[in-house]
Amino acid sequence: MSSASSSSVSAAAPASDWSAARIAEAAAEIVAGEQLPAIVQAGHPVLRTRAVAFDGQLDAELLDALLTIMRRTMHEAPGVGLAAPQIGLPLRLAVLEDTWAADEEIAHTRSREPLPFVAMVNPAYIPVGDGRAEFFEGCLSVRGYTAVVRRPDRVEARWSAPDGAARAAEFRGWQARIVQHETDHLGGTLYLDKAEARSLCANEEYSARWAQSTPEHAARALGF
Structure with a gap:
């Protein structure tokens, strides 16, 4: 998920056919690379498959090194979340961290609070209550655009934590949005699949016209 900004699995997304050996080999190549891996963009098939559940395909050292690379790639982008498919690896791993400074009014309206770094292995989520929120959302794999979700x-x-320990927590506001966005990636779902189609706009248009606390003005003007 871009800084500007479940078990939810797309029914249409086929399961990845990568073997454990292929996953391990690709992860080792990513870790050994002299540069950070490129973030793949919409249209790459890895973003449209259900990632393979982690069940020991990588040893502890390689897993830790891969998560470190993912965190550095997320920071470099910059973003607040990154799923393994976004660097071309169909494995159910995601890293999340939101420490970016935000306008006080916007942060309050969007319930955006700092999210300390967390590495999630095989994450899933379920909604709590009936509350819903609409905001513009971006994605590092859909470069240059944003839309209301x-x-x-x-x-x-x-x-699961990288050491295998089970974890569970409730997330609210913007943190909940990040968790959903990154977990959706692992099911072959992009935020565009859930977005208001008429809200889609280039980042430049968003910055110039719609960067308010809520998307209400954009909704009236763009008709969604």
């Missing part, structure tokens, strides 16, 4: 404003997430 209506999502649950509270979710319960479950995942």
